[in-house]
Amino acid sequence: MINPSINYNLTSLSSSSSGDVAGYFISRRLFFLQDIQILELLLALVVFIAIHSLRQKKHCGLPVWPVLGMLPSLVSGLQCNMYEWISDVLCDQNGTFRFKGPWFSSLNCVVTADPRNLEHLLKTKFPNYPKGQYFRDTVGDLLGGGIFNADDEKWQRQRKTASIEFHSTKFRQLTTESLLELVHSRLLPVLENAVNNSISIDIQDILLRLTFDNVCMIAFGVDPGCLRPGLPDIPFARAFEDATEATVLRFVTPTCIWKVTRFLDLGSEKKLKRSIKDVDEFAEDVIRTRKKELSIQSEDDKKKQRLDLLTVFMGLRDENGKPFSDRFLRDICVNFILAGRDTSSVAMSWFFWLLDSHPAVEEKILAEICKIISEREDLDPKTPLVFRPEEMKKMDYLHAALSEALRLYPSVPVDHKEVAEDDIFPDGTVLKKGTKVIYAIYAMGRMEAVWGSDCREFKPERWLRIIDGRFMSESAYKFTAFNGGPRLCLGKDFAYYQMKFAVASILYRYHVKVVKDHPVVPKLALTMYMKHGLKVNLVKREESELQKYLNVRLQCSSKNGIH
Numbered sequence: 341m342i343n344p345s346i347n348y349n350l351t352s353l354s355s356s357s358s359g360d361v362a363g364y365f366i367s368r369r370l371f372f373l374q375d376i377q378i379l380e381l382l383l384a385l386v387v388f389i390a391i392h393s394l395r396q397k398k399h400c401g402l403p404v405w406p407v408l409g410m411l412p413s414l415v416s417g418l419q420c421n422m423y424e425w426i427s428d429v430l431c432d433q434n435g436t437f438r439f440k441g442p443w444f445s446s447l448n449c450v451v452t453a454d455p456r457n458l459e460h461l462l463k464t465k466f467p468n469y470p471k472g473q474y475f476r477d478t479v480g481d482l483l484g485g486g487i488f489n490a491d492d493e494k495w496q497r498q499r500k501t502a503s504i505e506f507h508s509t510k511f512r513q514l515t516t517e518s519l520l521e522l523v524h525s526r527l528l529p530v531l532e533n534a535v536n537n538s539i540s541i542d543i544q545d546i547l548l549r550l551t552f553d554n555v556c557m558i559a560f561g562v563d564p565g566c567l568r569p570g571l572p573d574i575p576f577a578r579a580f581e582d583a584t585e586a587t588v589l590r591f592v593t594p595t596c597i598w599k600v601t602r603f604l605d606l607g608s609e610k611k612l613k614r615s616i617k618d619v620d621e622f623a624e625d626v627i628r629t630r631k632k633e634l635s636i637q638s639e640d641d642k643k644k645q646r647l648d649l650l651t652v653f654m655g656l657r658d659e660n661g662k663p664f665s666d667r668f669l670r671d672i673c674v675n676f677i678l679a680g681r682d683t684s685s686v687a688m689s690w691f692f693w694l695l696d697s698h699p700a701v702e703e704k705i706l707a708e709i710c711k712i713i714s715e716r717e718d719l720d721p722k723t724p725l726v727f728r729p730e731e732m733k734k735m736d737y738l739h740a741a742l743s744e745a746l747r748l749y750p751s752v753p754v755d756h757k758e759v760a761e762d763d764i765f766p767d768g769t770v771l772k773k774g775t776k777v778i779y780a781i782y783a784m785g786r787m788e789a790v791w792g793s794d795c796r797e798f799k800p801e802r803w804l805r806i807i808d809g810r811f812m813s814e815s816a817y818k819f820t821a822f823n824g825g826p827r828l829c830l831g832k833d834f835a836y837y838q839m840k841f842a843v844a845s846i847l848y849r850y851h852v853k854v855v856k857d858h859p860v861v862p863k864l865a866l867t868m869y870m871k872h873g874l875k876v877n878l879v880k881r882e883e884s885e886l887q888k889y890l891n892v893r894l895q896c897s898s899k900n901g902i903h
């Protein structure tokens with residue numbers, strides 16, 4: 341901007357100093373200053389017009405910059421909470437927008453949170469929306485040909501076999517028994533130790549250890565012991581975590597760059613290579629040992645003893661009638677560990693965080709638990725309380741509260757598909773072959789159009805039938821935390837069972853109080869971890885507190901606690 345006072349002085353000085361050398365120089369200097377100011381003004385104007393004209397190119401409400409596309413908006417979204425940023429844009433754009441990334445990146449995609457589009461891509465036109473080559477390339481080093489990363493027949497074969505296994509009575513028995521053992525002989529003692537020593541704990545870390553031990557039992561039939569006293573550092577668990585973190589980085593790095601870095605064995609690619617090597621060594625060791633064990637067992641023993649996925653797949657043949665390769669067996673197990681490890685534990689962490697600020701919900705959960713156990717005919721107050729499978733089924737309010745936590749904080753916040761042939765979404769979005777489609781599960785929970793004006797509130801009641809208070813499920817295309825259609829989460833029932841069992845066992849014994857001012861933000865990862873974990877203090881429940889809910893008197897053998 342021109343300063344008007346200088347302009348005024350300029351005119352008066354130049355006119356009053358004609359013939360005066362000093363005045364001449366002064367006036368020249370001031371003219372020079374004026375020239376500079378005009379130049380500055382022109383320059384500012386050019387920059388302003390350039391910026392303005394570039395910014396004028398808006399698409400879906402977001403500025404599109406030359407070369408960079410919408411990247412600057414994404415980067416500013418990343419500074420705060422990326423999932424909130426996506427939610428805001430989607431709410432603004434009625435549920436779908438097209439993201440234009442830099443020309444050199446792989447970020448161009450269509451982002452949607454419209455249930456009609458989700459039903460279309462997950463069910464109606466399922467074959468037209470595979471995981472695709474981009475996803476396979478990006479996660480291939482870690483996941484290989486496992487279920488998460490496979491399409492078509494390769495996926496179908498694994499899905500079918502695993503589905504039969506997951507729904508078999510024996511398998512359910514194995515998983516419930518191993519969970520019971522882990523909760524009662526590892527989780528609760530670790531929590532009790534924290535209470536007795538008055539120490540805060542990171543409950544997300546504890547729950548991750550619980551589900552890691554549990555899923556390794558299911559997948560490999562081995563117990564890594566992450567939740568043993570002292571919470572030891574388990575190299576396999578660490579390698580697994582490092583490998584998933586480094587893999588996620590590939591999604592936000594241009595493909596050509598991470599491929600060159602991988603070739604040169606630098607940075608996160610070096611870390612990825614090393615951690616995958618450690619994961620592979622662990623898997624190879626387990627596979628070798630299992631093969632040896634099976635080779636010296638009779639057929640009858642084999643059937644009786646092991647029900648883990650590794651043993652099941654070892655007994656099968658591929659499409660050529662040959663046993664599966666060790667590499668493929670490794671891929672199957674690694675994929676199941678990824679599927680079952682973080683998802684349930686982060687869901688429980690967000691649940692405990694929400695509960696901390698919703699005491700009325702905690703009261704209702706407690707009332708429900710107590711009502712259920714008071715119906716036991718053989719309730720023995722002297723023995724530690726272990727919830728029974730049939731009791732878990734009756735916990736409708738807890739089921740609703742966990743679903744509500746998952747609606748607001750889905751363990752998989754965004755998911756990905758690729759368009760196989762040109763298509764049009766029900767909302768009219770045109771999709772060219774090869775387009776990447778991101779479905780924003782986190783954003784869906786925040787869309788008024790989907791959940792109503794109270795969508796951001798934590799209200800388990802929205803999941804209950806008014807007439808009898810029983811749990812009421814929702815369409816998988818509106819509540820997509822477990823995916824939907826043919827690729828619906830295979831572990832959904834088990835996950836609910838596991839979460840209800842662990843949460844009920846904890847809440848019955850302790851108040852879980854989040855440490856004051858503990859920062860809670862999601863981490864950018866495949867699964868929605870809390871970036872700083874969840875620091876909590878546990879407070880033992882008094883017997884008198886539960887008395888108001890129980891019809892029967894609980895006599896605790898310990899002084900003031902609940903078994």
Ligand code: HEM
Nearest residue numbers: 487679680683684687751752821822823827829830831835
């Ligand atoms: C709260 C817990 C869980 C949540 C929110 C959850 C969510 C999901 C989601 C969103 C998918 C789709 C992923 C994709 O295709 O990109 C999925 C798939 C899958 N989940 Fe879960 N999951 C949970 C727990 C589990 C557990 C405990 C297991 C097994 C032990 C499991 C096994 C699987 C498998 C095998 C698939 C792949 C299905 C397929 O592609 O056909 N999940 N899950």
